[in-house]
Amino acid sequence: MNRVAEMETSTRWLRRLGIIGLLCWFVPSVSVLLVLSVLGFCEFLLSDSHPFPGDPPAADMLTEVALSGWLFILVGYVPFFVARKESDRILRLWRRVIPPLILLSFLAMSSALAQVGRRHWGEWGLLKAMLQDNEARVRRFSSRADGALSEEEFAQAKAWLLTQPATFHFDAESEPVRIHMRRTVPPYLGVDFGQGQNAVFDPVTMICIYSD
Structure with a gap:
């Protein structure tokens, strides 16, 4: 019984740490996704069809920035999965806000990703x-x-x-x-x-x- 109680206590503390991690990660994650979305849409509006990648090569730079940003968001999902069974406002907020922003940033960056991706075919x-x-x-x-x-x-x-x-x-x-x-x-x-x-x-x- 004591061992079960210790395991439950450890699990409860682990989930609390997950909640704290989400609290620390939520605002930076939203900021990163919004910045990626704005940069992606700007690149889409300013891009041209010439094969020269530009000076500077905006699509390549944005692709690297986007991959780094999405990796940052992926790290934020570690505390999310740790605390996902808890009933907490930050979890509900994360579920409602982060996935749509990920999709928005991906759509915004699709032009830059396509420019780099098509160089293989x-x-x-x-x-x-x-x-x-x-x-x-x-x-x-x-x-x-x-x-x-x-x-x-x-x-x-x-x-x-x-x-x-x-x-x-x-x-x-x-x-x-x-x-x-x-x-x-x-x-x-x-x-x-x-x-x-x-x-x-x-x-x-x-x-x-x-x-x-």
Whole structure:
């Protein structure tokens, strides 16, 4: 009996801690979701159809911010599930407010998520494959196990790439984009979109990590 009573006491204290956690997490969670929603709608209104990710690459930055924000909300669900059997106002408020705001933020961010996501299929998928293939070939010039290039090896790889047909044409664009050596650290390759617009993409995630 004493053991059962101890377990009940521990459970009760754990649920109270969950309630306290929700009290601390609720206002920051609402703020995060509202900010994500506003940023997402602003990006949707200001975005264009040009394949250049922009300077700065707004969709990529917002995607990373959104994932971080939703991770923050997910952490808040830990105390929620701990205290979910309690009858408390903060639990009812969380159930009524947080899920709709999550949905709103996701809808607002859908444009930015789509811009990054589509880089894995269709025309962008072909460009991704070209970047991965040439990145692997460039790294073969390295004498190190990690694929890092010395200054001499970088110059050799750059000279080799100039002899390759490293261009890609988007159907909606009049001029092709050109793949070229852009950085001295991996990933080495950048994409020249013309008119002084350049971007570097992670060859796996296709997140834009640099643009100008």
